[in-house]
């Protein structure tokens with residue numbers, strides 16, 4: 001039903017081209033000094049995914065593709081895939097992003113986190129040929145109009161974690177990386193990451209509680 | 217549902233990283249379906265994966281990759297989009313998916329004394345099964361050679377360590393020798409997974425073991 005509503009909305013969509021032009025402008029705004037860092041900070045990836053979701057916006061998708069596909073490819077190569085397989089799988093991952101954009105919940109996860117989960121599942125399929133049961137989707141699904149402050153926070157979590165990750169002692173960071181690249185068996189994984197995960201957990205926990213209350 | 221026994225951080229992180237055997241994935245996904253606390257913890261570990269992807273070096277894609285991807289997208293039919301999974305009674309969606317429905321669809325096998333089990337089809341590196349334990353009945357006494365997860369879906373059991381009710385998960389390792397007993401009343405139904413064959417202390421179950429595929 002939600003899907004139909006969005007399809008209907010699509011017909012009288014204002015001009016997604018205009019919205020996108022505004023976003024491109026924001027993409028090009030960079031903090032003085034470190035351009036690379038600023039590029040990541042300034043781009044509103046979540047807004048681009050919503051443009052793909054609501055308007056099948058190809059320009060928004062192209063921007064997402066340019067940023068994430070090469071990272072997914074590198075991630076898969078570090079996980080043991082050869083370049084050809086990694087490239088193929090990265091295309092699959094981005095195609096899945098397009099197809100499942102309606103499942104993306106910007107109030108709970110950043111685009112990078114969401115893309116990571118798609119890439120991880122693709123890796124399990126392709127390299128381990130195993131099945132991966134997923135948790136039940138939440139009854140209220142992603143909200144059509146998520147709270148902007150929550151969206152900001154979710155997207156910023158990834159930045160904060162990235163910074164914290166970079167500041168970890170080399171040995172500890174390497175251990176976490178090996179776990180996520182599939183170099184460690186589950187019994188070798190050490191869950192003591194030294195990262196500030198408690199704040200992220202609490203934020204999501206509170207949001208889930210609030211939504212469940214609203215539902216009942 | 218007031219859940220008191222949760223997943224360990226190690227299991228949540230291994231699931232987030234995609235490093236668990238299928239049978240364990242099933243137990244984790246089923247618990248997370250019932251437990252917002254672990255759902256939030258899972259999201260926090262997945263955010264680590266996101267941060268890592270974001271800070272990842274890049275591997276250049278070939279020039280025509282975006283066009284190839286757009287072709288792929290236009291080839292995707294709506295039919296390939298999977299319907300969201302549905303809960304079936306006491307079985308959360310990921311488990312219902314393995315059974316093809318709720319409790320009435322389970323193909324139980326008797327283990328004696330009213331205790332029944334059903335092995336689920338998973339990858340070989342670990343095995344998953346459903347257990348059906350009438351109230352007051354003990355699960356055969358067993359020690360473990362590997363890791364065993366037991367998630368309660370209905371009723372409750374007690375062992376030397378504590379009480380486990382709906383949604384609770386007991387995590388037992390090699391050192392643990394325990395005798396779970398189902399509480400009087402409602403039949404206790406659990407989802408259990410182990411990465412090693414169970415070793416039963418009672419003589420009969422041990423003889424039966426090869427035939428039971430545990």
Ligand SMILES: [Zn+2]
Pocket residue numbers: 219221222223247251253254255
């Ligand atoms: Zn839990």
